[in-house]
Amino acid sequence: MxxxxxxxxxxxxxxxxxxxxxxxxxxxxxxxxxxxxxxxxxxxxxxxxxxxxxxxxxxxxxxxxxxxxxxxxxxxxxxxxxxxxxxxxxxxxxxxxxxxxxxxxxxxxxxxxxxxxxxxxxxxxxxxxxxxxxxxxxxxxxxxxxxxxxxxxxxxxxxxxxxxxxxxxxxxxxxxxxxxxxxxxxxxxxxxxxxxxxxxxxxxxxxxxxxxxxxEELAYKEIKNLISEKRTDRESRLKQVAGLLETHLEAEGISCVEISSRPKHLYSIYRKMQRQQKDFHQIYDIAAVRIIVGTKVECYRALAVVHDSFKPIPGRFKDYIGLPKANRYQSLHTAVIGAQGRPIEVQIRTMDMHRVAEYGIAAHWKYKETGNSNTKVNAEDEKFTWLRQLLEWQSELKDAQEYLSDVKDNLFDEEVYVFSPRGDVFSLSQGATPVDFAYRIHTEVGNHCAGAKVNDRIVTLDTQLENGDIVDILTNKNCHPSLDWLNFVVSAGARSRIRHWYKQSHHDENMTRGHAMLEKVMGRDGLDALLKSAPAQEAAQRSNYPCVEDMLAALGYGEITLNSVVNRLQEAIKQLQPVKEVDDETLAEQINDGAVVRTRWGEGAGGNDESGSSIMGVEGLLHHIAGCCNPLPGESIIGAVSMGARGIAIHRQGCPNVASIPGDRLIPVRWNAPDAVAGRAPTYPVMLKLEVIDRVGVLKDILSHLSDLKINVHRATVTTFPDQIAEIDLGIDVKDHTHFERTVKKLRKMTDLLKLKRISQMD
Missing domain, CATH: 1.10.3210.10 (Hypothetical protein af1432)
Known part of the structure; x- marks a missing residue:
């Protein structure tokens, strides 16, 4: 041929x-x-x-x-x-x-x-x-x-x-x-x-x-046209900045390989507009100046020249040379006020760093003569830590929804860099806690974690770590993992190891817990008969468990969701015998071999996996956000099975009402990633109490600020007092905790505001 x-x-x-x-x-x-x-x-x-x-x-x-x-x-x-x-x-x-x-x-x-x-x-x-x-x-x-x-x-x-x-x-x-x-x-x-x-x-x-x-065809065309319209002005401004920087760098004896400018990519501009809730004309740094120098030392010298030539913008400097990104990207990023008072992003790197930024892993075979093309993943290659972790977890995570969530977390998440007391650097996912750090060090350190110090201060185990934190894990051989940790750990490695420990050490206890969870959703009548039937054995095998007892134990320690088990039971039953229509008001029909699974909340306690629920762990089940604490995405949450017909209530961790609920009615839940929620992004109600100076138009100004942030206000009550003080109870709708914090930050800048606090129905 x-x-x-x-x-x-x-x-x-x-x-x-x-x-x-x-x-x-x-x-x-x-x-x-x-x-x-x-x-x-x-x-x-x-x-x-x-x-x-x-x-x-x-x-x-x-x-x-x-x-x-x-x-x-x-x-x-x-x-x-x-x-x-x-x-x-x-x-x-x-x-x-x-x-x-x-x-x-x-x-x-x-x-x-x-x-x-x-x-x-x-x-x-x-x-x-x-x-x-x-x-x-x-x-x-x-x-x-x-x-x-x-x-x-x-x-x-x-x-x-x-x-x-x-x-x-x-x-x-x-x-x-x-x-x-x-x-x-x-x-x-x-x-x-x-x-x-x-x-x-x-x-x-x-x-x-x-x-x-x-x-997003319309947004794409709009941004592309706007960038083209302002190209001449932008190129002229950046050329002026690049020329000035080149002169100053030469004066300092810094050998500059290249100074170039480029507009940011269209999608990155769009993401920034969405993230900051701004229009295109409000995004100033849509272009960047790139400086390529000869050595790493010259990168930092060039940074000093840039900050000496233009006024730096506070909080906009990032050192990815000292702390490279997970994909080995290295560069210094800063933002300065350039010509005509417009912010400009400046990136400084060496030629080797630039090649890695452009070609990534390919740079290792493109520019290194000593390298070979055998690029298999091995234990010594830190560049592929994330890939090795995914390969390890795939054998431990049997729930498909959780595995998908963990994959996307590892592909998308930004990382934070923390230090051990000895000065070793560890990269963790954004939002990681001391428990994530403990399991990153070693499984046994995580399994015996008793507490943690961050920057020499005792902190709770659900504290979110930040860049530069020094983390010291306190261990005790008598301490063991808690299922509550599943509510705040973010790494798949930590979650899988917590569940694995429970699987090995609490099999009977977990089996009892799993049975109780099924009983609360499906009812007691006929459940034991169902679990001894052929459909239940079929459900266990479809879930990759050899027997029903192992499936119940996995449900008890959280390896498989309640929704998944109920769905498996329904699928197995439907395969063996056609389902007959029954009254939806029935609490739970008699469940025998081949009988239909029904619950107080209608046909199919599990429902559809693709319902678009914002809560992971209750997909398809009737659930609601608890009005007593109104938790937001980004906050630690826990589910509580209601005694009435309202299903599962989702509470904020630490809600006083949760303390009075028996532990066997609590189930671990967490927020779904935003891209896992079907349809339009949901909003969540939050109540605020503002204490302000009483003057004409103060409420109008507050509502105007919220309107600028595109915040919906569903309630506003004003109470005035003789000493020219007014209290305003505001009910607003936000997307998540970050959105809420951004809103509060905006309100706190008002000169008339004296106090602001978040309240609940209990206040």
Missing amino acids: ISAVPVLPNDCTLPTWLRSCILEHSQLAEEGDHEASIELPKDNNQLVCRAFEFAYQLHKGQMRASGEPYIAHPVAVANILRSLGGDSAMIAAGFLHDVVEDTDVTADEIEAHFGAEVRQMVEGVTKLSKFQFNSKTERQAENFRRMFLAMAQDIRVIVVKLADRLHNMRTLQHLPPEKQRQKACETIEIFAPLANRLGIGRIKWELEDLSFKYL
Whole structure:
């Protein structure tokens, strides 16, 4: 199938580098060298040429949706991989990545022609191509597991897949609108974060902007047009700043490799507008100046020059050189007041740092001659700590919803950097607590954690850690994990180890607890008969447990959700015997072998996994936010099973009402990630009591401030007192705790405000 002399096809456009390779290889073949062994050097162009010819012959006659020959796609993918510095085997895999899926060629034939290394990459990408990132939770979770296993075998597999997705996104306009949105959604949720985790900034930014174009078309066009309109003014201003900085750097003897300016990417501007709730004209730093110097020392010297030349903006300096990001990104970031009083972001880095920022993991094989292309994940490679953790957790986390949540947390979350008392640096997810830190050090440290000191002060275990904190874990051999820890730990590693400890040491206790949880939701009558039936055994096996007792124990210590168990029981029953309609007012029907599972809250205590609940752990169950404390997303919460017919009440941790509720009626719950909530983002009520100076128009000014923040006010009551003091009870709706804190911060800046506190119905 491979011709002796590769040809130059007329039906597709070839990049110059590939055309040159083909011509060079043709000359060698004509001289009789085309019988070379398969064992070629990895950077030999012959492998690339033969892979192209192989793909060209097999894809001949196939067309893309755009109407161009199909071979144009593999050529484009290989070109992207070449620009990332991929070796010959990787570029060959780019040419061949669709061959096994779209033709009759097998993986064995790929290995016979191009060797085991190319076969492994092609096979890995082929498996990834069959993933269906749809809304079916368990299928999506399984796809993730397979993806990370493929990445662990050879990290280049996912880089080839990213190149494939990038070219498909560049040509997405040729697909139907529904397909465009589906691909764009997959890209921004999965592939752009993966590119970010691998540090490949140039791919991550383009994937985000292309996805943004199809997901928010009007916003994309508006921002793009606004940036174009102000381009001349912006370029003139940045050129003036860059010229001044270059003069000052030269005066200080700092060898500047490059000073350049660039507008921020469209999606990053959009995210900033959404995050800060501002319009485009209120976002000033839409462009950045990048300074590339020779050494790390010169980075800090250049920073001093920048701050000496322009007034720095407080709180806007970040040192990613001393504390690199998880994807190995390094740079100094600062913001200053530039020409015409406009804020400008300045980034300072060395050329090596710049290469890592642009190419990420690819920089390790693109620019280091001593490096080899064998990029398997190993225990010594700190760059892939997050990937190794996901591989470890996937064997421990059996609940699909939780595994998906943990995957997305690890792809998206920003990190905080804390220190041990010895000065070792640890990176943790945003919102991490001392318990997360303890389990990051060692499982036994977490299992015997008795308390913690942060910066030499005793703190509670649910304290959120911040950058630069020095954390000291206090241990006691008689102390053990508490299920309450599940309400505030954020790392999947900590959660899985807490549950594992309970699984090993409290099996009977957990089984009793799980039974009690089912009994409260499904009723007592007939439950024991159901748990001894064939449907219950079927439910246990579908949940990956050998017996019903193990499933109940897993429910008791939180490895599987109550919602999932009830759904499994319903599915098993429906499979064995058709469900008969019954009265929805019935508290719980007699449950025997094959009987239908009913609850006080209607058919199916579990409900639909995709209901869009904002609370994880009660999906499909009747639940409500407790009015006594009105918890907000971002605050620690706990569920309490109500004695009446209102289902589960979600309380804030520390709510006085919770103290009087028996422990067997409390269940661990936590907030779902925002992207897991279906439909429009929900809002939550909060009551505030403001003490203000009594004057005409004070309420109007307060409401005006809230209107600027797009806060809905559902209640406002004013009480005046003789000493020119007024109390205002305000009921407002906010998205989460961060939104609430931002609102309070805005109100506290009012000169008429004397006091402000959050109140509840109990106050």
